[in-house]
Amino acid sequence: MAAEAIVIDAGSRLLKAGFAIPEQDPQLVMQTAMTKADEGDIDKIDLNGDDWKENAVNPIERGAIHDWEAMEDLWRYVFYTGLGWEVGNEGQILIADSLLTRKIAREKTVQLMFETFNVNGFYAVEQPVLSVYAVGRISGCAVDVGHGKIDIAPVWEGGIQHNAVKRFEYAGQDLTELLGAKLAKSNPHTKLDGFALEQIKEAVAVSLDDSVDYEKKVADGSVIEHTLPDGRVISVGSERYTLGEVLYQPSLVEIQEYGITEQLVRSLSLCSPAECQKPLIENIVLCGGTSTMKGFEARFQKEVSLHGTPSLRPSVVKPPEYMPERTLQYSAWIGGAILAKVVFPQNQHLTKGDYDEYGPNIVHRKCY
Numbered sequence: 001m002a003a004e005a006i007v008i009d010a011g012s013r014l015l016k017a018g019f020a021i022p023e024q025d026p027q028l029v030m031q032t033a034m035t036k037a038d039e040g041d042i043d044k045i046d047l048n049g050d051d052w053k054e055n056a057v058n059p060i061e062r063g064a065i066h067d068w069e070a071m072e073d074l075w076r077y078v079f080y081t082g083l084g085w086e087v088g089n090e091g092q093i094l095i096a097d098s099l100l101t102r103k104i105a106r107e108k109t110v111q112l113m114f115e116t117f118n119v120n121g122f123y124a125v126e127q128p129v130l131s132v133y134a135v136g137r138i139s140g141c142a143v144d145v146g147h148g149k150i151d152i153a154p155v156w157e158g159g160i161q162h163n164a165v166k167r168f169e170y171a172g173q174d175l176t177e178l179l180g181a182k183l184a185k186s187n188p189h190t191k192l193d194g195f196a197l198e199q200i201k202e203a204v205a206v207s208l209d210d211s212v213d214y215e216k217k218v219a220d221g222s223v224i225e226h227t228l229p230d231g232r233v234i235s236v237g238s239e240r241y242t243l244g245e246v247l248y249q250p251s252l253v254e255i256q257e258y259g260i261t262e263q264l265v266r267s268l269s270l271c272s273p274a275e276c277q278k279p280l281i282e283n284i285v286l287c288g289g290t291s292t293m294k295g296f297e298a299r300f301q302k303e304v305s306l307h308g309t310p311s312l313r314p315s316v317v318k319p320p321e322y323m324p325e326r327t328l329q330y331s332a333w334i335g336g337a338i339l340a341k342v343v344f345p346q347n348q349h350l351t352k353g354d355y356d357e358y359g360p361n362i363v364h365r366k367c368y
């Protein structure tokens with residue numbers, strides 16, 4: 001039997017990759033940022049290199065590939081070192097594309113896959129569709145709260161309702177920065193780099209039940225002590241709650257936008273036919289690393305329920321019990337693994353023959 005296809009979801013912060021085995025987490029979860037070694041020797045990519053180091057390269061920003069040379073190195077690393085493909089005997093690949101990926105970027109990707117990596121078959125699908133598949137559905141509204149962006153994308157019968165999509169370039173990386181600015185004031189003598197800040201954020205950030213609760217916590221002025229891996233101790237005040245609150249009240253950071261659930265409701269009101277609006281709001285797929293913040297799902301469910309009626313029950317979908325524990329954190333990858341098990345055996349993918357005959361723009365007709 002041929003080896004499974006490789007599935008890749010390369011995010012602004014974390015790359016998730018592995019052979020298509022949907023019952024388990026991706027084999028490889030690594031930082032997308034890397035430090036470049038001399039002459040771009042791929043074996044010297046520093047996996048501990050974080051994007052705050054001076055010579056670090058981050059090929060993906062806010063979900064889009066912006067440094068193709070670095071991206072090629074990263075793919076090469078993943079294929080041959082990370083997952084063990086052999087040169088000359090490459091397998092098939094399914095790419096979980098970021099929402100709003102430009103056509104030209106799709107063409108460039110397929111070109112690199114066939115011409116540089118000689119893949120044996122190619123398919124690409126947008127991430128929100130895959131996230132909905134991951135929870136066993138073909139319709140649902142994906143809300144991906146990631147590192148570089150928040151994407152709200154209604155998916156109806158396997159297709160994205162593009163006119164209703166919403167993207168915000170305020171997400172995990174901005175929360176890390178916000179925390180950094182607050183801690184620089186409250187702990188002026190402790191120097192913290194971006195990596196340390198991100199770890200602190202993941203440990204202390206909390207989304208409270210509602211804005212009243214938030215106001216109370218701010219007024220309380222309670223402070224906790226947080227011990228860093230090197231033993232230093234810092235104090236963290238109400239900023240830990242602000243990290244969760246700001247997504248519901250963007251005005252806290254001077255952003256004049258509606259909060260995340262209000263945006264969701266507005267997005268769904270644009271979906272057609274109108275009959276699909278109810279099933280979409282009743283099947284919200286909340287995913288992405290930032291959505292794993294403590295209390296986040298409960299707050300989200302509470303806020304979105306405010307838009308309910310006796311016959312309309314907005315709700316966040318729970319993954320089926322047999323799915324891996326981190327299904328929502330890795331939903332695009334897992335959905336990709338599920339789809340790969342269908343697309344390749346049924347020959348719905350792009351082959352080298354298709355590519356040679358029609359060129360890179362065949363990708364728009366055959367995928368998505």
Ligand SMILES: Nc1ncnc2c1ncn2[C@@H]1O[C@H](COP(=O)(O)OP(=O)(O)OP(=O)(O)O)[C@@H](O)[C@H]1O
Binds near residue numbers: 149
């Ligand atoms: N417990 C937590 N609390 C808050 N944030 C968290 C937590 N766990 C992970 N995160 C954040 O989730 C983000 C990574 O999420 P994810 O892997 O979905 O992003 P990505 O796919 O790399 O980026 P994007 O999809 O935006 O391009 C990081 O900012 C990380 O700090």
Ligand SMILES: [Mg+2]
Binds near residue numbers: 010011012146147288
């Ligand atoms: Mg992502």
